[in-house]
Amino acid sequence: MNSQSLPIVVIAYNRPRSLRRLLDSLSKATYPDRNVPLIISIDHSDTNKEVLQIATDFEWLFGIKTVVYSDVNLGLRKHVLKCGNYATEYGNVILLEDDLYVSPCFYEYTLKALEFTKGKEYIGGVSLYNHQFNVHKVVNFTAIDDGFDNWYFQFASSWGQAWSKTHWEEFYTWYKNQGVLPPNPETPDNVTAWSEKSWLKYYIVYLIEKNKFFLYPKVSLTTNFSDQGTHAVKDSSTYQVSLLHYAAKNFNFSKLEESNSTYDAFFENLKLHKLLELNKHELCVDLNGYRKVYNKRYILTTQILNFEIVKSYGKALKPIDANIIANIPGNEIFLYDSSKTVTNIITIDKLQNILYNIKYISYRDALYLFVSMTKMKISSVINKLK
Numbered sequence: 001m002n003s004q005s006l007p008i009v010v011i012a013y014n015r016p017r018s019l020r021r022l023l024d025s026l027s028k029a030t031y032p033d034r035n036v037p038l039i040i041s042i043d044h045s046d047t048n049k050e051v052l053q054i055a056t057d058f059e060w061l062f063g064i065k066t067v068v069y070s071d072v073n074l075g076l077r078k079h080v081l082k083c084g085n086y087a088t089e090y091g092n093v094i095l096l097e098d099d100l101y102v103s104p105c106f107y108e109y110t111l112k113a114l115e116f117t118k119g120k121e122y123i124g125g126v127s128l129y130n131h132q133f134n135v136h137k138v139v140n141f142t143a144i145d146d147g148f149d150n151w152y153f154q155f156a157s158s159w160g161q162a163w164s165k166t167h168w169e170e171f172y173t174w175y176k177n178q179g180v181l182p183p184n185p186e187t188p189d190n191v192t193a194w195s196e197k198s199w200l201k202y203y204i205v206y207l208i209e210k211n212k213f214f215l216y217p218k219v220s221l222t223t224n225f226s227d228q229g230t231h232a233v234k235d236s237s238t239y240q241v242s243l244l245h246y247a248a249k250n251f252n253f254s255k256l257e258e259s260n261s262t263y264d265a266f267f268e269n270l271k272l273h274k275l276l277e278l279n280k281h282e283l284c285v286d287l288n289g290y291r292k293v294y295n296k297r298y299i300l301t302t303q304i305l306n307f308e309i310v311k312s313y314g315k316a317l318k319p320i321d322a323n324i325i326a327n328i329p330g331n332e333i334f335l336y337d338s339s340k341t342v343t344n345i346i347t348i349d350k351l352q353n354i355l356y357n358i359k360y361i362s363y364r365d366a367l368y369l370f371v372s373m374t375k376m377k378i379s380s381v382i383n384k385l386k
Helices: 016-028 049-057 075-084 086-090 106-117 165-175 200-210 272-276 350-356 363-385
Strands: 008-012 038-042 065-069 092-097 100-102 123-127 150-153 161-164 213-217 222-224 283-286 298-301 307-313 333-341
Touching: 008 016, 008 075, 016 038, 016 049, 016 100, 038 049, 038 075, 049 065, 075 086, 075 092, 075 165, 086 092, 086 165, 092 100, 092 106, 106 123, 106 161, 106 213, 123 165, 123 200, 161 165, 165 200, 272 283, 272 298
Parallel strands: 008 038, 008 092, 038 065, 123 213, 283 298
Antiparallel strands: 092 161, 100 222, 123 161, 150 213, 298 333, 307 333
């Protein structure tokens, strides 16, 4: 793929510090030639003068720089959709929101990943970010390492993503026929509840409906500062992840059928049925305990249900699905046969369950967190009563 067909589009609004930092990281990255288009798209705001000045003054040494400033405020959803359409114009596109930071290797990775996706109808886009946090359960997450440099996730990326013309146009054709998205048991409640300002919720539902996946990297090519802005009350390091910092490598991508690191929108491993020797259409996986509906005969979950237990596992290895892969004995994860109803009386160690998701925290730090979060909660309640 020629780099001329892969523009970098930066989506900016009213965060000058964020934009300056992202542009600095872009200037330090490596590119195959000096023919890389950079488009800085700025949504309208009465306080955007500094952002516009930063974009105008930024010197781009690797191709043509274009600054686009909207005459009206589009909002994030319309802004992203507008920028996504550059994929139709150029044939491919990289989108980066302004609070991101890129790996020096991000561009070469994206070129190779987009080339790999050609002709693979099950891929709906390429992520540059690697999720290490389950946003539904607010716990750590790691995709199983199956020996490849990628994994598959039925969850679109918004913290560094790339689309081919085909990826984008297939989604956008579907999107134009959608109204307000109704609740659906196949869509996580957390996603359904997102604001209508979110374009991401639509893309996730599209992936679910069309049984497509985003290709994700095992080592992230972007990281997220979550700077204060439209969707963040204050700065946060929650979504910071380790970047690939050094020389680019030859990436070994898996096809979907050979990947054992494939996850649905609930952050659940879709390949565990092979280890359990079950038909994938008969197994519902809910290791995170977030699903509301169990509609298959066999259920693999940490929840206590009144069905016959076919097998149980311990919850010691990390990530959680590794306990199934390694067949760890224990009584914390259960494979149920929902066709057989029984009464199960099982006591779960709640403290141990909480500590499983925490590396370590000292008593002093735990006490400080408790006091601080209690003060914040009280302050929030008082503000609502005013």
